[in-house]
Amino acid sequence: MLHITMIGCGAIGVGVLELLENDPQLCVDYVIASEGSKALVRQRLASFKRPPQVLTALPADARPDFLVECAGHRAIEEHVLPALERGIACLIVSVGALSEVGLVERLEAAAERGHTRIELLPGAIGGIDALSAAKVGGLDSVNYTGRKPAHAWKNTPGEQACNLDTISEATVIFQGSAREAARLYPKNANVAATLSLAGLGLDRTQVTLIADPHSDENVHHFEARGAFGGFELSLRGKPLLANPKTSALTVYSVVRALGNHAHAISI
Numbered sequence: 001m002l003h004i005t006m007i008g009c010g011a012i013g014v015g016v017l018e019l020l021e022n023d024p025q026l027c028v029d030y031v032i033a034s035e036g037s038k039a040l041v042r043q044r045l046a047s048f049k050r051p052p053q054v055l056t057a058l059p060a061d062a063r064p065d066f067l068v069e070c071a072g073h074r075a076i077e078e079h080v081l082p083a084l085e086r087g088i089a090c091l092i093v094s095v096g097a098l099s100e101v102g103l104v105e106r107l108e109a110a111a112e113r114g115h116t117r118i119e120l121l122p123g124a125i126g127g128i129d130a131l132s133a134a135k136v137g138g139l140d141s142v143n144y145t146g147r148k149p150a151h152a153w154k155n156t157p158g159e160q161a162c163n164l165d166t167i168s169e170a171t172v173i174f175q176g177s178a179r180e181a182a183r184l185y186p187k188n189a190n191v192a193a194t195l196s197l198a199g200l201g202l203d204r205t206q207v208t209l210i211a212d213p214h215s216d217e218n219v220h221h222f223e224a225r226g227a228f229g230g231f232e233l234s235l236r237g238k239p240l241l242a243n244p245k246t247s248a249l250t251v252y253s254v255v256r257a258l259g260n261h262a263h264a265i266s267i
């Protein structure tokens with residue numbers, strides 16, 4: 001049985017915990033929450049058959065097989081970097097945070113010092129296996145378009161690009177590099193950052209973001225060309241009720257990754 005610690009118990013964290021409840025080969029022992037959310041998280045987990053312990057930091061003597069980050073940028077600084085130094089393997093969902101200059105290198109250095117590994121999860125997008133394999137032969141271009149319901153862009157610079165409450169047609173709110181997209185839209189930058197890290201990097205990956213008043217899905221579309229040929233992928237993700245910025249596939253991506261580590265066959 002694999003022993004897991006989760007950081008964050010929001011929309012993704014709760015979804016993951018619900019799906020892991022019945023897996024006899026995976027046990028979540030601890031959930032790390034912020035001080036202010038501890039009581040709420042305990043309440044969320046009260047009805048679980050085997051509720052994990054809710055703490056604000058990993059105990060010094062704890063040695064989980066995997067630490068799974070489902071929380072955000074701050075949690076990478078606070079919990080992932082120290083865990084790597086302690087030799088604990090980490091799975092990261094907030095891949096957009098890795099757009100910050102120097103963070104990838106700091107994570108790599110911490111993992112090397114701890115003789116352990118970091119796994120960046122595909123989350124809301126698919127085709128990362130094909131894209132990173134294509135990179136081996138050489139990529140020429142990767143173009144990504146993210147289309148979300150208009151309300152999913154609330155509290156982002158999309159509000160300055162158009163009136164999200166009144167637009168009647170799909171409207172482009174951003175066009176530029178993945179680096180610029182990550183700077184302006186940090187909470188929506190995970191897919192763009194994942195494609196960049198698997199492919200051509202933040203400066204050469206082109207991003208278009210669209211607010212669509214007629215859509216109730218998070219649509220991720222990308223096209224890649226290179227020595228291997230070309231491919232395109234369109235993924236229409238259903239948003240989670242608890243957080244419309246987040247696609248349900250992200251939850252399944254975490255569960256799949258953990259299952260691949262725990263079960264005899266991985267795919």
Ligand SMILES: NC(=O)C1=CN([C@@H]2O[C@H](COP(=O)(O)OP(=O)(O)OC[C@H]3O[C@@H](n4cnc5c(N)ncnc54)[C@H](OP(=O)(O)O)[C@@H]3O)[C@@H](O)[C@H]2O)C=CC1
Pocket residue numbers: 007008009010011012013032033034036037070071072073074075076078093094095096121122123124125187188190191194242243245246247250
């Ligand atoms: N790779 C991908 O494709 C995707 C990645 N994501 C990323 O996944 C992350 C989680 O998303 P989601 O579950 O929807 O977000 P939510 O806001 O629903 O949940 C995040 C939870 O993490 C907690 N948290 C934040 N910082 C810390 C910390 N330092 N220590 C402990 N707990 C913390 C928050 O608690 P509190 O409120 O107290 O801060 C909150 O409960 C986000 O960073 C998001 O950008 C999302 C979708 C797709």
Ligand SMILES: O=C([O-])CC(=O)C(=O)O
Pocket residue numbers: 096124146187188189190191192218237245246247248250
């Ligand atoms: O669809 C999702 O879950 C998340 C998303 O767009 C992103 O962060 O890039």
